[in-house]
Amino acid sequence: MQSLNNHVSKFLPGYITVTAIFSFLKPEFFSWFYESTSFLLGLVLFLTGLTMSWKDLKEVKRSTLVLSTGIVLKWTLTVLVSVILAKLFFWKYPDLAAGLILTGSVPSGTAATLYTFIAGGNTSLIVVMGIIDVFISPVLTPSIMHVFADSSVQVSFVEMAEKMLIIVILPIIAGMLIHHFSRGNTHKIQPYSKLISSLTILLIVLSVVGKVSSQVIVPTNLLFFIACAVFLQVLLPMIGGYKIALMIGIKKENAIPILFEVGLCNSALAAILALEVFGEIAAVPAVINMIFNLSLGSYFSSYFSRNRKKY
Numbered sequence: 514m515q516s517l518n519n520h521v522s523k524f525l526p527g528y529i530t531v532t533a534i535f536s537f538l539k540p541e542f543f544s545w546f547y548e549s550t551s552f553l554l555g556l557v558l559f560l561t562g563l564t565m566s567w568k569d570l571k572e573v574k575r576s577t578l579v580l581s582t583g584i585v586l587k588w589t590l591t592v593l594v595s596v597i598l599a600k601l602f603f604w605k606y607p608d609l610a611a612g613l614i615l616t617g618s619v620p621s622g623t624a625a626t627l628y629t630f631i632a633g634g635n636t637s638l639i640v641v642m643g644i645i646d647v648f649i650s651p652v653l654t655p656s657i658m659h660v661f662a663d664s665s666v667q668v669s670f671v672e673m674a675e676k677m678l679i680i681v682i683l684p685i686i687a688g689m690l691i692h693h694f695s696r697g698n699t700h701k702i703q704p705y706s707k708l709i710s711s712l713t714i715l716l717i718v719l720s721v722v723g724k725v726s727s728q729v730i731v732p733t734n735l736l737f738f739i740a741c742a743v744f745l746q747v748l749l750p751m752i753g754g755y756k757i758a759l760m761i762g763i764k765k766e767n768a769i770p771i772l773f774e775v776g777l778c779n780s781a782l783a784a785i786l787a788l789e790v791f792g793e794i795a796a797v798p799a800v801i802n803m804i805f806n807l808s809l810g811s812y813f814s815s816y817f818s819r820n821r822k823k824y
Contacts, residue, residue, distance in 0.1 A: 526807040540723035555684040560706040562688020583771040607663035612795035618657040620646035622777035632817035634769030651677040751776030
């Protein structure tokens with residue numbers, strides 16, 4: 514089981530890319546579970562909650578500077594970069610602009626912990642930052658969209674907050690409660706939960722990409738600009754967050770989780786929210802972000818892993 518987990522984790526970006534392409538070309542094959550994406554993401558977050566302990570929150574007291582830096586950069590730098598790119602690239606396409614801003618305004622991605630571990634960074638920090646992200650996002654994400662989305666795009670604060678509560682908060686809490694009352698015995702199923710999470714992420718990609726590609730036709734030239742904008746949306750916060758962390762004196766092993774915290778957004782959640790709140794066209798940036806954030810995350814984690822002896 515461990516070797517299978519390692520294999521899937523190592524090649525997950527490649528599998529996601531292949532899955533996305535296949536689903537894009539043959540969307541009709543997966544139409545039967547287009548409506549199950551919210552449940553699938555909830556399942557991933559529930560399994561994530563099973564690995565979390567309330568004791569993880571104690572890390573906040575020991576690493577206040579690092580945690581606050583990561584969280585602040587996540588909800589300022591990442592959002593600001595997303596807003597600027599949206600206004601720069603898609604000022605004529607308010608739905609695409611809303612989708613790009615939404616993609617940069619959701620909690621950090623579930624792969625951030627995996628990549629931090631591979632890179633040799635402080636995994637407990639990325640876990641705690643992820644927990645904080647989850648609990649503050651139902652307020653921050655709708656607020657950001659309400660302020661920065663084009664006035665022609667209807668944004669309901671209550672509707673978005675409600676969906677985030679159902680899709681994100683409740684599954685995470687349910688998993689953490691089971692972990693707590695089972696007195697940590699959930700570690701026995703962790704090898705299986707990791708594999709199930711990876712496979713579920715692939716199903717989410719199939720369903721989201723399939724639904725978008727079956728209902729939206731994006732011109733090739735516009736698709737090129739979306740890809741460029743999304744690539745910068747992932748890369749710039751990564752580099753900026755990491756450099757800022759080092760500049761203020763944070764050690765490299767703690768700057769690494771900040772890099773993944775600000776760069777890897779939960780694009781699956783963004784795609785689902787975009788589909789349910791704005792429509793299919795707004796989900797296109799999130800779909801492309803799935804590929805770029807995992808690919809760049811894999812690159813940076815491998816880079817730091819190779820140079821681990823230097824820090």
